[in-house]
Amino acid sequence: MTKYKFPKHFIWGASTASHQVEGGTLNQWSIWELAHAQQLAKSAEKQLSGTPEWDHIKKHATDPNNYVSGRGVDHYNRYKEDFDIAKSLNFSAFRFGIEWSRIEPVEGEWDQEALDHYLEYIRELKKRRIEPFLNLWHWTIPTWFADKGGFTKKSNLIYFDRFVKKVAEEFGHEIRYVITLNEPNVYASFGYLTAMWPPQRRNIPEFLRVYLNLTRAHKRAYKILKTAHPGLEIGVAQQLANIQAKRPHNFFDQLSTKWMRYFWNWWFLLRIKNQQDFVGFNYYFTDYFTGFVKRSNPSVPLNDMGFYMEPEGLYPLLLRVWVRFKKPIFITENGVADHADQHRQWWIEETLIAMERAISEGVDIRGYFHWSLLDNFEWSYGWWPKFGLVEVQREHGMKRKIRPSALWFADVIKQIRNNK
Numbered sequence: 001m002t003k004y005k006f007p008k009h010f011i012w013g014a015s016t017a018s019h020q021v022e023g024g025t026l027n028q029w030s031i032w033e034l035a036h037a038q039q040l041a042k043s044a045e046k047q048l049s050g051t052p053e054w055d056h057i058k059k060h061a062t063d064p065n066n067y068v069s070g071r072g073v074d075h076y077n078r079y080k081e082d083f084d085i086a087k088s089l090n091f092s093a094f095r096f097g098i099e100w101s102r103i104e105p106v107e108g109e110w111d112q113e114a115l116d117h118y119l120e121y122i123r124e125l126k127k128r129r130i131e132p133f134l135n136l137w138h139w140t141i142p143t144w145f146a147d148k149g150g151f152t153k154k155s156n157l158i159y160f161d162r163f164v165k166k167v168a169e170e171f172g173h174e175i176r177y178v179i180t181l182n183e184p185n186v187y188a189s190f191g192y193l194t195a196m197w198p199p200q201r202r203n204i205p206e207f208l209r210v211y212l213n214l215t216r217a218h219k220r221a222y223k224i225l226k227t228a229h230p231g232l233e234i235g236v237a238q239q240l241a242n243i244q245a246k247r248p249h250n251f252f253d254q255l256s257t258k259w260m261r262y263f264w265n266w267w268f269l270l271r272i273k274n275q276q277d278f279v280g281f282n283y284y285f286t287d288y289f290t291g292f293v294k295r296s297n298p299s300v301p302l303n304d305m306g307f308y309m310e311p312e313g314l315y316p317l318l319l320r321v322w323v324r325f326k327k328p329i330f331i332t333e334n335g336v337a338d339h340a341d342q343h344r345q346w347w348i349e350e351t352l353i354a355m356e357r358a359i360s361e362g363v364d365i366r367g368y369f370h371w372s373l374l375d376n377f378e379w380s381y382g383w384w385p386k387f388g389l390v391e392v393q394r395e396h397g398m399k400r401k402i403r404p405s406a407l408w409f410a411d412v413i414k415q416i417r418n419n420k
């Protein structure tokens with residue numbers, strides 16, 4: 001008997017993204033990686049030497065190869081093996097990406113082989129009774145679309161529409177759940193405000209345009225998908241933080257908190273609130289704000305990337321999402337960078353408690369997706385952050401090795417199911 005109580009049909013899943021695992025992708029990110037690998041390796045020490053696992057990660061973080069997605073974890077070829085692992089870990093759902101640059105490598109030309117691949121991919125999931133959660137866009141775009149200005153121009157949205165229509169035609173009859181966009185707030189901020197990610201712009205009007213155009217892209221995708229397949233359940237995977245005031249009684253800390261909650265958490269979701277069947281969000285952070293929107297987090301506990309960990313911060317966030325939107329909720333990502341697997345079990349345990357508590361108070365949570373099934377390419381940090389329930393030994397034939405925390409989690413899921 002487990003202590004946890006979850007609704008009978010609660011969905012337990014794992015999450016991935018095409019560019020981070022497939023290998024062999026050619027999009028605006030892979031081009032950027034090749035151009036910036038040297039420089040990222042050079043700046044690693046300055047950026048990361050204060051993180052708790054620096055001694056361990058140093059060798060990788062200072063190697064330019066770390067910053068190239070390259071062969072990925074060869075998930076494009078090994079997906080059946082990976083689905084078998086997901087099944088053995090008792091997952092009943094899997095979130096994955098359709099890589100736009102694969103199915104439309106040249107503007108207006110569809111790649112039949114790639115389309116066949118994803119159809120087969122979805123069918124292999126269903127064969128194993130794993131519910132496919134199809135993700136349309138997780139930050140990567142074809143180079144031809146980037147050359148046209150990507151999401152900076154409203155007039156470019158017709159290209160995204162066409163991609164969505166194609167996905168609806170090809171796969172709509174095979175699936176029930178679609179996630180349109182992953183973390184539009186992160187993409188717009190890192191790409192167009194802080195200049196950390198491609199296309200490395202620092203331009204407020206452009207940032208606002210991209211953010212707004214992504215709300216439009218979602219709404220149009222929602223309409224296209226619903227028209228083609230009214231039974232689909234559609235949402236996004238927004239990045240939400242549990243944002244709190246450092247000094248709750250302080251006027252400026254309160255003001256910063258209000259502003260960040262509105263700007264970071266709610267702005268996008270409010271704009272699409274009538275075009276989503278569920279609220280999907282990724283939870284990684286509790287952030288404390290002070291003064292003039294200054295982040296000031298406790299110095300422990302930190303994950304391998306130096307991020308402050310407060311898994312139970314999911315609870316207040318769940319309540320707030322529920323009160324605002326009154327729609328079913330999916331936690332579409334949640335996890336921790338932890339190469340030694342020393343925090344993951346604790347993190348998941350606290351997360352289960354947070355979800356169970358919210359459910360017992362009436363919050364309609366339908367499912368939880370752990371990030372990630374596999375170790376994967378962590379964007380501008382490259383390969384060294386290890387988010388996988390399953391370790392992937394890229395230097396040793398891409399061997400998969402299940403981490404102890406994953407075995408523990410699999411057992412908990414089994415016990416929860418058997419409780420019914």
Ligand code: BGC
Binds near residue numbers: 183
């Ligand atoms: C993203 C993932 C990423 C994860 C861990 C999320 O913001 O959607 O692509 O790997 O965080 O940092």
